[in-house]
Amino acid sequence: MTIETFIFIMDCIGAVAFAISGAVLAIRKNMDIFGVCILAVVTATGGGILRDILIGHLPPVMFTDPTYVIVALVAAVGAFIFFKLQKRHNLVIPVRAVEVYTGVLFWFDTVGLAAFTVDGVYAGFSGPVDNLLLDIFVGVITGVGGGLLRDIFADEMPAIFVKHVYAVASIAGAVATGFLLRYGSDAHLALLIGFGVTVLIRWLAAHFRWNLPRV
Numbered sequence: 001m002t003i004e005t006f007i008f009i010m011d012c013i014g015a016v017a018f019a020i021s022g023a024v025l026a027i028r029k030n031m032d033i034f035g036v037c038i039l040a041v042v043t044a045t046g047g048g049i050l051r052d053i054l055i056g057h058l059p060p061v062m063f064t065d066p067t068y069v070i071v072a073l074v075a076a077v078g079a080f081i082f083f084k085l086q087k088r089h090n091l092v093i094p095v096r097a098v099e100v101y102t103g104v105l106f107w108f109d110t111v112g113l114a115a116f117t118v119d120g121v122y123a124g125f126s127g128p129v130d131n132l133l134l135d136i137f138v139g140v141i142t143g144v145g146g147g148l149l150r151d152i153f154a155d156e157m158p159a160i161f162v163k164h165v166y167a168v169a170s171i172a173g174a175v176a177t178g179f180l181l182r183y184g185s186d187a188h189l190a191l192l193i194g195f196g197v198t199v200l201i202r203w204l205a206a207h208f209r210w211n212l213p214r215v
Contacts, residue, residue: 014112
């Protein structure tokens, strides 16, 4: 399996997790199915749109390759139907099922964050501008941009500013990827290490309940 195929698979997994998070927030905000679908698509593709605008790749990939949009729409409609049926039939979800769902969504979200981050760094590195800071910034904005737009659209405080060591994991993975791409010898290894750094920090933060200090 090539690194491009690996990243694509992880991107699809991340798109599902991001789309579901957008759909769930939209449902909680009492949006209709159109709003649910829009917020899901924005969450799943927003980071990629910002990435492409920053590096001058126009039109953004989501308009030339609808794969992620389709994945997001399927996930959004699935979430909408599930919660609609749950409310209509007053279904009680077992605690164990909720725990499993939460765990699966966490890992989907984590691999998606990692994949989007290294994908963004690689896109910046392969772009027309030779700038390490830009590469790192593009990686981070690709990883967290969708969630940021989701919260803004839903009139919420962006989660990356108040919850978990989320953006920090993306920054660490982006820095590792950017430096290794520029000063290492193997692009595949650089992407894998950056991916691993992001996943590791995200898991450690969740496992040990790390949070950044606040007043």
